[in-house]
Amino acid sequence: MNRKKAFQIIVTLPVVVYSLLLILIPIVYVLFLSFLKSDSFGGIEYQFTLENYLMIFDIIYIKILLKSFIIGLLTTFICICISYPFSIFLMDKSETKRNLLIKLVMIPFLTNSLIRTYGWIVLLRKSGVVNTTLSSLNLIDKPLNLMYNNLGIIIGMVYTLLPFMILPVYSAVSKIDARVIDAAKDLGANKIKRFIHIIVPETLAGVFNGSLMVFIPAIGYFFISDILGGGKIMIVGNLIKNQFLTARNWPFGAAISIFLIVFTFLLIRIYKKIGGKLDELGGL
Amino acid sequence: MKRKIILLLLILLMSCSCSKETTRELNVLNWTSYIPDEVIHDFEKQYNIKVNYGTYSSNEELLAKISSSKEGTYDLIFPSDYMIEVMKQRGLIDKLDKSKLTNYSNINPLFLNQEYDQYNEYSLPFLMATTLLAINTENIHDNITGYNDLLNPEYQNNIVLLDDQRIVIGAALQSFGYNMNDFSDEHLEDAYEFLMNLKKNVKAFDSDSPKTFLISKEVDIGLVWNAEGILAREENPNIQLVYPKEGYALSMDNYVLVKNGHNQDNAYLFIDYLLQDDVAQKIIDEYPYISTNKNISNLSDTELNSILKNGSYVTNSEINGENGIRKFDKLWARIK
């Protein structure tokens, strides 16, 4: 009996140690930091304050938050608009073909994401492939501004995060019983009605799963806004990064992080309410 | 089987981290695009020292890295003038022992004993940079002489600025004829207005390689470091370099030892190596800043004197007892 107990403790230890040491303590420490004062030397004063949270509501930072949320929402929306028809159209194909095509979605994402982002610079810049092609076809007479602006950031975000939407949406769509759709067809429901009344409710959890996995990274991926935004557009990711790596105001950076964590938990709550499972999040 | 693999990996890991202790190392943090890779590799070969070379793009970033990392993480850094005082006040740096440098005499005395480190106790000059305007005259036919000319609405999305708060806000202050180290709220508010107007014309903020924007013709105008401008002109002879009439920034970057660095002896070797004439030459061949080596000056004395006369150094923003850095940070976030 004792040996059994000892064995159980030994095998349980790693996961407990891991979740305490590398998850709980770091997060609790950030929470602790967020209530401390920062001194003008960039150090931390051990003195309680709510200043950092109040600072988030300064109009400068509210604007940055809003901008990030808009970029994140647009990215999510575009990903949904691509993933739905893509998954539905894929259903026409045979199963082996479908499996192959889904693997093909994954391959680009097994290469370095920065390299792919760099690929977009080569494509989108003023003298880039897109502009030169368009002007040689006489479609434009002045190069388009495709990057170093919000458009560039959104293209980069959609590109980087698209598979996280396609996969859950596809797996939800593929689970819909084809007979239900046929029955609806027989009953005279047109395409739009079939989409709204059958496909949407059946795939809601999948779409929300995808939306979480797209939206949350999108507000934090500072490297995309850095590279494709020309360093003039700040999203929450850049803001946090700056507090830790240039402005040396760790407590403020910590407060924004806690704000993001709380926000994420709210979204997860909604996800669970509509029947989503945590285990399916981020599953590739 | 699996356990054996894990054991093997653990041993591998340990041997990795142990072997590091025994090889000779030097941990350097320097500005991006400042020392050619070749120079570092030659030094590594010659002295059998492994140089872990990291980079930063602004003094503020350097300060954050040094103050948040464990003591002894870095050995040698290259802060600019005003940052030396800031770091000294915070006890982040050590004094330099000039007697350990055999090539000390190669330094041009003109750059020694400056205000920011009166007797060069903590620093020795490495390279000097200035800001200037680079203009592609293929597409810009106006005569641009200063910062106010950049507000021309025709230049929409056509300017690259350094991603450096002190430099850019400083330039905005200079455009009104103020000192670039003016911290009064009123004048900073003017600078803010100026930059918000200018922002419509700004395509990007970049400190690491603004020349790329000019060379690839992404923009026609840049407020850039002098070497970046010169390199852009080498690729495209139509690029003209202009020292703004309202003034511009001077920036002297210095060898500085980080407090209690583990490899300070190696740092001295590296400094001494960089002070050699042939090495200094290699550096300015690739990055044509203003060399502090008296034997290989790339400018005539009159040119150099005129550059020094009209430019101004960024000063320590905390000198006036005001919390300057925070002010600049917030203003910068507002602009972006």
Next chain:
Amino acid sequence: MEKKNKTLRNLFIILVYTFLYLPIVILVVFSFNASKMNIVFTHFTFEWYAKLFQNKDLLEAFRNTMIIAVVSTAVSTVIGTMSAVVLQKYDFKGKDLVNKLIYIPIVIPEIVLGIALLSVYTLFHLNLGMFTLILSHIAFSIPFVITSVRSTLTQLSPTYEQAAYDLGAGKIRTFFDVTLPLIMPGVISGGTLAFTLSLDDVVISYFTAGPGSNTLPLKIYSMIKTGITPDVNALSSLMLLVVIIVLVSITYIQSKSIQKRGKV
């Protein structure tokens, strides 16, 4: 009408793939381009592939990345698999909390985990470097392994293990001889996921790297900022080639084994 519809649908699918592959194809094409600037294609060359093997810094970053990915994947696969089994089989105090905690790295923005780990490393005066990088990669990989293994575990019928016990096998023996082979697909896919996440991580590495521990993504990030040279294109083309070879052979082996099973 139906036919036209079908062409439109296929066209949409093709467009999506074009979007997905365009930047990659461009990079591969430019890796054979003689011009250094990545702007116009001048003429064909293998020069950059040769240069790649002389670029010491890039190769060192590649080596670091591989060490981190292999070690962190190995550790997180073992701990993750163990954890998934333990969390399913045993009850212990605080299990609920642990069960909640392990989702945090999956759902919160990476940057938050990055700064949280950085803060704690600073608090405990750890030297930033390879060790902290590996630790951080383990931190974000384990949850993915756990969820992946757990999904196969829940489908597992307890009768197999019961049979093993009945035949007198001990716990450990049962695990290695019965349970592990059955959940292997979950372990492998979890491990693969951990490996790819580690290879590509920018955000968390950005905060937890130190001197001498440049990883490939960090190196590429700084190169993008200072002007990229085509040897990076060459490197990514090679990496892409490796990925495709691995994927194709996995698919091939899988289809072979399905055929075999079909025959029996």
